[in-house]
Structures are given as C-alpha cells and as structure tokens.
Amino acid sequence: MIELEVRNLSLAYGRNVVVKGLTFRVMPGEMVGLIGPNGSGKSTIIKAISRVISPSSGQIFIDGKDISQISRGDLARLLGVVPQMPLLPNAFTAFEIVLMGRNPHLGLLQYEGARDMSITWRAMERTATQSLAERRIDELSGGEIQRLVVARVLAQEPKSILLDEPTANLDISHQVEILDLIKNLCLENNLTVVVALHDLNIASQYCDRLILINNGRVHAQGTPREVINSRNIEEVYGAEGCVYVHPVDGLPVVLLKAGSSRHAKPRDAIEGGAV
Amino acid sequence: MPIHFPHWRRRAYAILGLLIAFGGVAAFAMTVGSVQIPFLTTCRVLLSQLPLVDITPTWLSTTETIILEIRLPRVILAGLVGAALAIAGATYQGLFRNPLADPYLIGVAQGAALGAVVGFLLPFDWHGMGVGVIPLLAFIGALVSVAIVYSLARVGKTLPMTTLILAGVALGALWGSIVSYLIITSGEKMHGIIFWLMGSFSLSEWSEVKVVLPYVVVGVVIILLYARSLNVMQLDEEQAQQLGIAVEKVKLILLAAATLITAAAVSFVGTIGFVGIITPHAVRLIWGPDHRFLLPLSVLSGAIFLILADLVARTALAPTEIPIGVITAICGAPFFLYLLRRKKRAVFF
Numbered sequence: 001m002i003e004l005e006v007r008n009l010s011l012a013y014g015r016n017v018v019v020k021g022l023t024f025r026v027m028p029g030e031m032v033g034l035i036g037p038n039g040s041g042k043s044t045i046i047k048a049i050s051r052v053i054s055p056s057s058g059q060i061f062i063d064g065k066d067i068s069q070i071s072r073g074d075l076a077r078l079l080g081v082v083p084q085m086p087l088l089p090n091a092f093t094a095f096e097i098v099l100m101g102r103n104p105h106l107g108l109l110q111y112e113g114a115r116d117m118s119i120t121w122r123a124m125e126r127t128a129t130q131s132l133a134e135r136r137i138d139e140l141s142g143g144e145i146q147r148l149v150v151a152r153v154l155a156q157e158p159k160s161i162l163l164d165e166p167t168a169n170l171d172i173s174h175q176v177e178i179l180d181l182i183k184n185l186c187l188e189n190n191l192t193v194v195v196a197l198h199d200l201n202i203a204s205q206y207c208d209r210l211i212l213i214n215n216g217r218v219h220a221q222g223t224p225r226e227v228i229n230s231r232n233i234e235e236v237y238g239a240e241g242c243v244y245v246h247p248v249d250g251l252p253v254v255l256l257k258a259g260s261s262r263h264a265k266p267r268d269a270i271e272g273g274a275v
Numbered sequence: 276m277p278i279h280f281p282h283w284r285r286r287a288y289a290i291l292g293l294l295i296a297f298g299g300v301a302a303f304a305m306t307v308g309s310v311q312i313p314f315l316t317t318c319r320v321l322l323s324q325l326p327l328v329d330i331t332p333t334w335l336s337t338t339e340t341i342i343l344e345i346r347l348p349r350v351i352l353a354g355l356v357g358a359a360l361a362i363a364g365a366t367y368q369g370l371f372r373n374p375l376a377d378p379y380l381i382g383v384a385q386g387a388a389l390g391a392v393v394g395f396l397l398p399f400d401w402h403g404m405g406v407g408v409i410p411l412l413a414f415i416g417a418l419v420s421v422a423i424v425y426s427l428a429r430v431g432k433t434l435p436m437t438t439l440i441l442a443g444v445a446l447g448a449l450w451g452s453i454v455s456y457l458i459i460t461s462g463e464k465m466h467g468i469i470f471w472l473m474g475s476f477s478l479s480e481w482s483e484v485k486v487v488l489p490y491v492v493v494g495v496v497i498i499l500l501y502a503r504s505l506n507v508m509q510l511d512e513e514q515a516q517q518l519g520i521a522v523e524k525v526k527l528i529l530l531a532a533a534t535l536i537t538a539a540a541v542s543f544v545g546t547i548g549f550v551g552i553i554t555p556h557a558v559r560l561i562w563g564p565d566h567r568f569l570l571p572l573s574v575l576s577g578a579i580f581l582i583l584a585d586l587v588a589r590t591a592l593a594p595t596e597i598p599i600g601v602i603t604a605i606c607g608a609p610f611f612l613y614l615l616r617r618k619k620r621a622v623f624f
Contacts, residue, residue: 050517076519083517089372089509091564100507104519108500111567156518 001028001190002063002078002159004049009058011044011216018044019216022058026160028190031183033197033207035227037237041216042196043084046164049194050081062160076104080158084165084196086149090138094148097137098124101155116155123154126181142169150178154185160192161185167202179206200254204228204246212236228252238262286568289561293575300579301354304586305346309593312338321347349479352487352543353585354578356476357550359491359540361577363533364551365558365570366498369505370529371436377552378537381443381530382420384546385450387538388472390416391545392457395468406486409471410542417538420450425530434526473598474547476585483543494536495574501525502566509564549603550577550584553611560614580607 004026011019019041026032034042047053049060051067060067062078070078080101088097101123102116112120124130127147132140140148146169153161161182167175183206186193197203203210204224212220212227214236220227229252230243239260246253258264306317316334320342323330332339363378371380379385393416394409424446428439458468504525508515512522541547554577555569562568584602591597 047513052513052516072516072521073519076517079517081514081517083514086514087511089564091559092506092509096506096565097510100510100518103503103507106503 002192003027003061004160004192004194005061005064006045006049007059007061009045009048009060010056011041011048011053012056013044017056017216019048019213022213022216022218024211024218024221026192026194028159028192029187030208031186031193031195031206033195033203033210034213035197035200035203035210036213036219038198040213042198042213043164045213046081046083046162046194046196049162050079051075073104076156076158078158079160079162080153080156082149082153082161082163082166084168085142086145088137088145088148090136092137093133094129094135094137094140094144095120095124095133097148098129098151098155101152101157104156119157120151120155123151126154127151128177143171143174146170147174147178150181158191160194163193163195165196165198167197167199175202182206200228200233204251204253205249224251228254286562286565286572289568290571290575293572293579297354297575297579300582301350304350304353304582305342307586307590308341308346310338310341312342317342344481348481348484349476349585350582351484352479353476353581355484355487355491356540356544356547357554357577357579357581357584358495358574359487359536359577360547360551361554361573361580362495362498362570363537365555365566365573366505366529366533367551368555369509369566369569370526370533371440372509373440374556375552376440378533379447379546379548379551381439381534382424382447382450383417383534383537384541385447385454386420387413387417387541388454388546389420389450390414391471391542392454392461392468395464395471396457396461406482410483410486413542414538416450417541418534420446421530421534421538433523436526470598471545473600474541474545475588475596475598476544477589477596479544487539487543490539491536494532494539497532498529499570501529502570505529505566505570545598545600547581547603548600549607550581553607554580557611557614 006022006024009019009022010017022045024032034045036042044053048055049067051072054068062070067075099112099116099120102112102120105116106112121130124133127150129144129147129151132144132148137145146166150166163182166178166182170178179202182193182195185191195207207224209222210224210227211218212232219236220232228243230241233243233254234240239256242254242257242260244253244255245251302317302321303314305321306312306314316338319330320334320339322328323332324343360378364376367376367378367380368374370376390412391409394412397408424439424442425434427442427446428434430438458465461468504520507518507520508522508525510518515522537551555573558569558572558576562572580603581599584599584606587606588597588599588602
C-alpha cells in the first residue's frame with residue numbers, strides 16, 4: 001500500500017512547458033483519472049511519475065519518499081506502467097513479453113523460477129491472454145497487445161499502477177473487462193491507480209476522483225459528478241451542452257452531437273438540447 | 276501450469292551440442308596442415324597436457340611441437356576472435372535494436388585500421404610486453420575512435436542510439452579515407468597493410484593468446500550478466516526503465532565491454548568482416564531472440580565458424596594463405612542465405 005503525491009510539478013520538453021504547478025495526492029485503494037483534451041499533458045505526467053522524464057520543478061513522492069532518490073529497480077517494484085500504444089519486439093512470444101514483468105524482482109544472476117512462471121501465467125489468465133501465450137507478437141492485434149501489456153503489469157506485482165489510455169485499442173467488451181479488472185485490483189489489493197483517459201464516460205464510470213487538465217494546468221478536481229458538468233466541458237473542450245445523467249447509476253455521461261463543433265453549418269447546430 | 280517455458284530445454288541442449296561440436300572442430304583443425312596428424316594422436320597429445328592425465332608419449336616430439344606450439348595457439352586465437360566478434364555483434368544488434376549493426380558500427384574497425392596502418396608506416400619496430408607496435412597502435416586507435424564517437428553523441432546525461440550510429444558511421448568514413456590515402460602512398464608496404472585489413476591468423480603465437488584471452492573472457496562474462504536486461508531493452512527505453520532497468524548505465528557497460536573485446540580481437544588479427552553481423556543472425560534464426568541463449572550460442576558459433584574459416588584459409592591454396600575475411604564471406608554468405616530462405620517468416624526484432 002503506497003500513497004502517491006505530486007507537489008507543484010512542472011514539466012517541460014526543452015523550453016516548451018507542458019505541465020505547470022500540478023499538485024495532487026492519490027491514496028491506496030483509490031483510482032484517479034487524468035482527463036483533458038489531446039495534448040493537455042496527461043501522458044507527460046504519467047512519464048514523470050514513472051521517472052522516464054525528470055521534472056523541471058516540483059517533486060513526486062511515493063510514501064513520502066522523493067522518487068528521484070529511489071533506484072530504478074526499487075521503483076519498478078513499487079510502480080508499474082501500462083504505456084500508450086506500446087512497441088513490442090516482434091520476434092518474442094506473448095509469454096516472454098509478460099514474463100518480462102518479473103524483471104524487477106530478479107537479481108543479475110537469477111533466472112525466472114517456478115513462482116515467477118505461475119505469477120505470469122495467472123496474470124495472463126486474468127487478462128484472457130493465455131491462448132496467445134505461444135504466439136509471436138507480430139501475429140497479434142492491437143487489442144491483444146494492449147491486454148498483454150496489462151498482463152505484464154500484473155506480473156510485475158506493483159503497489160501502484162499508472163495507465164496511459166489503457167482502452168484505446170479495445171472494443172467495448174474488452175474495455176469493460178480490463179477496467180473492471182483494474183478496479184477490482186485497486187480495491188482488493190489497495191493499489192494506488194492513476195489512469196490517463198480521453199474517454200470521459202469511462203472516466204466517469206470507473207474513477208473515484210478526476211483531475212481535469214487543460215493546457216498543462218488543473219482546471220477542475222473532484223468526483224466525477226463535480227468535474228464532468230456542462231460548464232467544465234464547454235470551457236475545456238469547447239463542446240456545448242452534451243452532459244447528461246446515466247439512467248442506471250446517475251453518474252454523468254457525455255454524449256456527442258453531430259454538428260456541435262465549430263466546423264458545423266449553422267442550421268445543424270440549432271437542434272441540440274441538453275441538461 | 277499448462278505451458279512449459281518455451282523451448283528452454285531445446286536451447287540448453289543446443290548449448291551442450293555446440294560445446295561438443297566446438298571441441299571436435301578445434302581438435303580436427305589441429306590435425307590438418309602441411310603435416311597430417313591422425314585425429315586420435317592429436318587428441319592424445321592435447322590430453323597429455325592436462326594435469327592428472329597420464330599418457331605415455333608414442334609420438335614424435337616434432338608432432339608435439341607442431342600441435343602445441345603452432346596449431347593450438349592459432350586455433351585458440353581464431354576461436355577467441357570468432358567468439359568476441361560474434362557476441363559483440365549480438366550485443367550491438369540488441370542495444371541498437373538494428374539488424375544491420377555489427378561490431379564495427381561505431382568506429383572500432385576504422386580506428387583500429389588507422390592505428391595499424393600508422394604502425395606499418397613507422398620507420399622503426401618496437402616490442403613490449405609481448406605486443407608489437409602494430410597491434411598496440413591498432414588497439415589504441417580503436418579505443419580512441421570509439422571514445423570520440425561516444426563524446427560526440429552524448430546529449431547531457433543520455434546517449435541517443437541513433438546519434439551514436441550516425442557519429443560512428445561519419446567518423447569511420449573519415450578514418451577510412453585517411454587509411455585509403457595512406458595505403459596508396461605506402462609503396463612496398465601496401466601488400467602487408469591490405470593483408471592485415473582482411474585479417475589473418477598466420478602470425479598467431481601463445482604471447483598473443485595471452486594478451487587477447489583476458490579481454491575476451493572478462494568482456495564475455497560482463498555481457499552475459501546483462502542478457503536479461505538486453506531482452507527487456509528490446510521493448511524500448513521507456514518501457515525498459517519502467518521495468519526497472521537503469522537503461523543509461525546498462526548501455527554504457529555493454530558498449531564498453533563489446534568495444535573492448537572487439538578492439539582486442541581486431542588488433543592482433545585485423546578487421547575480419549562478416550562474423551560479427553551474420554553469426555548472431557544465424558543463431559537468432561535457429562534458436563530465437565532470447566539473449567540468454569542468443570549470446571552464449573553466438574560465442575560458440577562464432578568460435579566454431581572462425582576456426583573452420585581459418586582452416587580453409589591456410590589449407591585451400593597451401594602453402595599460400597588466403598585472407599580470412601575472404602573465406603568468412605565466401606562460406607558464410609551462402610549458408611546464411613540458405614537459412615534466410617528456409618525460414619521465410621524470419622523476424623529479427
């Protein structure tokens with residue numbers, strides 16, 4: 001169980017400032033969503049928390065310890081990442097890729113033992129990727145690769161999981177399956193989960209809290225009901241009147257409407273009516 | 276678990292099989308030459324040198340001298356150089372995730388060639404610690420060349436691999452043109468220089484084996500330690516870091532180890548081509564991409580390949596020796612093309 005804290009974080013690529021003054025905290029057993037338009041800095045934040053890029057200012061703490069003071073190996077035992085559209089080497093088999101999740105648990109001279117094998121196999125079971133085990137990566141679809149990378153993070157057994165658009169390549173049944181799985185892990189094992197999502201409906205359904213980011217700054221922060229409302233969506237996305245209420249659970253849903261963008265001809269736009 | 280780990284047993288048997296093949300090929304190579312020595316006699320001479328083995332000599336003392344003082348060091352040196360070039364090639368290909376990478380990619384060979392050519396053109400000769408001036412200058416040239424490439428390619432605390440390749444290719448071309456100019460103006464020394472560039476084991480002695488051996492052994496052990504890291508680094512640098520690999524540190528260690536063994540190998544026998552790029556690919560085609568098997572299997576295959584190539588080089592047109600670089604390509608290319616055709620679904624990375 002670990003607590004994740006981001007304090008006054010600023011990130012930049014060269015002189016191009018991408019994220020400015022970001023502060024938030026994620027508790028064990030909590031699933032927090034990063035939402036915002038394309039290019040708002042969601043992926044960059046995930047990279048910074050996993051120490052792939054270093055902040056231009058501010059700090060990131062895991063259980064009160066600055067991550068820049070933690071070795072890569074130790075960090076990988078605490079924190080696992082599901083990257084967006086991961087590139088995998090074609091010549092390896094699916095099983096070999098998932099097995100790589102055990103890497104941070106093995107010493108320089110150690111080989112994977114029976115325990116690592118069974119953890120890996122169990123991870124593949126939970127992500128429905130067992131049947132792919134002996135297949136080579138170049139034979140797999142985008143969705144299968146996405147599930148494989150989730151399996152790899154399960155095999156890694158971290159205390160905290162960061163996911164960057166984990167459902168981008170999946171059809172709706174697999175979207176629900178993967179997110180249900182992660183939500184369950186989060187609750188059962190008290191994992192700290194941060195997930196970058198562009199799909200506002202998924203964010204609303206699964207996350208305990210949302211952080212709405214616009215141009216690298218926090219625009220709104222709170223429960224889905226507090227964050228996803230017509231005013232915020234209009235301010236950040238420029239889309240008018242598209243927030244409704246889910247008929248079953250009462251959570252906010254966002255429905256798009258043809259003709260609501262700036263490219264629409266005026267006569268199409270007038271019909272939209274919303275809450 | 277309904278799955279056994281893919282092909283581990285098969286790969287372990289491959290290592291064992293290649294070890295046996297290596298012993299057989301090495302012993303066979305020592306039987307062939309201007310004096311033919313029966314295979315069994317060769318084996319008995321070799322075994323008699325081992326401690327705790329008591330074999331009464333039934334052979335001529337000249338036979339023993341031929342085997343122990345002439346052929347054995349030559350076979351060992353060929354094996355060491357083949358092993359070094361093959362594992363260095365596999366390491367570079369893995370680090371750069373590029374099937375075209377070979378041990379000479381970042382300027383080792385051209386640097387060594389320049390050093391050697393300068394050594395050839397020096398008006399005096401010099402020996403120290405069992406090393407002549409040519410291998411010494413070749414070794415220094417190789418390391419200085421890679422050091423320059425490395426410092427040119429470094430950006431802050433990181434080493435972008437593409438920049439490293441480009442800097443290596445550019446600097447290598449620069450050294451290459453200087454070498455070409457020196458060759459043209461070298462007069463009667465031209466033949467010796469060209470022969471060195473194509474590689475030869477004709478001057479192999481124990482003293483050279485003693486110098487090359489520690490570099491190759493230490494380098495190979497270091498590289499083998501990082502075999503699993505090299506597997507994870509096949510993902511990409513970002514994912515490798517997120518799986519606990521200190522990517523920049525591992526890159527540096529592997530580059531240094533592969534460069535050192537390559538430099539030590541080429542300094543004594545010249546810039547032998549083809550072994551370093553083709554051996555790892557052949558191993559990959561047959562046994563798959565897992566570096567924990569790819570690397571040791573490359574060591575054994577490279578050693579076997581160069582021992583055989585050297586055997587052909589010294590016997591095919593005896594008493595004239597053919598440069599070994601010619602043999603490695605003539606024999607290796609058709610074999611590799613055959614493998615490539617047979618495995619049509621070949622995927623290297």
